[in-house]
Amino acid sequence: MRRPGLLYVPFWATYVFLYTPIVVLVVMSFNAGDSPYTFEGASLKWYGELAGDATVRQGLVNTLIVAAGSTVLSTVLGTLLAVGMARYSRSRLLDAFGLLPAVLPDLVLAIALLVFYAAVQMTLGLHSVIMAHVVFGMAFVAAVVRTRLSHADTSLEEASRDLGATPLATFTRITLPTLAPGIVAGALLAFTLSIDEFVIAFFTAAPTEPTLPIVIYSMVRFGVTPEINALATILLAVSFTVVIVAQRMTRLTESFR
């Protein structure tokens, strides 16, 4: 088949549009000068500054704790929610309510959670951010797993029961393994969403325990510095790694199908 050369132009133009700002950001993070806008020679100076910045380090640690904690909880609860919705309920309304937190505006969720925490007189801290992130993370995991479940062959579970497996054995040995690619994809989604989530964290975090996006926000208020560029570049590298790992893992688990 002959390749339509001209049609490649918009294709590549789209990539250029997508990635030019990111390339500029990465280049500027190696800037030797103090200005974030003009390049004055290459240097790793800002990465050094970053490493010495205790506030940023603390923010990063907090973010990782929140992301890891909320991912684990979201994955477990979201998977159970999806299985429950698919196997034990025929209500479309319950379905919709289970997935709603994924599409609810962050601001609404943030205010609702803050009001709720105040009403039950809960102290704010990393735990409150984790719980807040579980609310939407769980919905995302449930949505992904649910899709996989609706394509799954229910006769596999029947076959398992037919061969003498108890309902629990069927769930752990048949249902979970066939859902694995969906569960992994959902977990990675929950993790990446949690890591850069700002609005909800901003409302539900204690002022003494800011997550990385909050730290960045407070730094940017006094103007963008090349240090921010360096930080963004590191985050970019992490995201890329996660995406590539995710792709590899889903391909691995897909091959079980």
Added chain:
Amino acid sequence: MTAVPEAPAATQTLVGIQGVSRRFGDVTALDDVTLDIRQGEFFALLGPSGCGKTTLLRILAGFETPDSGTVTLDGADLLARPAHRRPVNLMFQSYALFPHMTVARNVAYGLEREGLPRAEVRSRVAEVLGTVGLTTQAGRRPDQLSGGQRQRVALARAIVKRPRLLLLDEPLSALDKKVRAEMQLELKRLQHEVGITFVVVTHDQEEAMSLADRIAVLDSGRVQQVDAPVRLYERPSTPFVAGFIGANNLFEGTAAGGGLSVPGLGTLPAAGGLAAGTPALLGVRPESVRLGDTGDLRGVVADVSFYGGLSHIAVRVAGHDRPVLVAEQGPSRVHAGARVGLGWSAADAVLIAR
């Protein structure tokens, strides 16, 4: 799980189905079904799609509960036991092999759930894989197997449990024609070898006829007739069975002395003890109809098809809406347009009350 007795008595009832009904909303899937399945036999549930045969199979497996009626296995209530505690195994139409497990792990799954010692599981898996001829494929995953091999795995996985009853849902439907014939023989051999009672569900009458010792024909949730294949073919007892099983020439009329009186065609010969005047159906097989210069019916040959071993001749008879089919050995002696007489002996025709 109970072991299979060495020599099953041929006439002993294994499964007793009594007055089983099942409705799904407005649809009646099973309507007062009563059947006995005997120990050690190859039993077929045959019917068009939607006749309720799959629902009955799922009730036996434990995935469906009847609205009313009882099912017993060896005289004990089967419905009281959940699917995973029944000595009944099902071979799924889709095979339902576990995609994340090897062939050997698939087959071992059921034995492991029984908590059998590892050594026994290993030896029984090896044995059954040998029986179905898959020893060399033990380490493969289902997606690396052909359709026929997958079916053998599904079969091995079910029989390794040594169930009292093995259910097979459309076992040959997913296979191509050549593999199908092979598997058909294989199924019969296996059933003989393992001595398990087989119940096969199918819409394919040839499959049912060639496999089963007895066939139950179902239509719209009702049992139409239960008989051995030959009897079912030769002596259909309901109009549905007469029309469903094999090619048949059917005439509607009323029973009269020595046959069936059909308006416009006269009295056609048939044996049967129906009281004169009873509305009835006469069925005569194409191979029982004789072509000649004279006969009870006269008509014009409309079409001749040659199938190698035999020929099908369609004869249009005035006063009958469908052409009468005649099967003859070898090439046909008549050609389209010829005027012929049709006849048959009364013993070859069946009278069925309408």
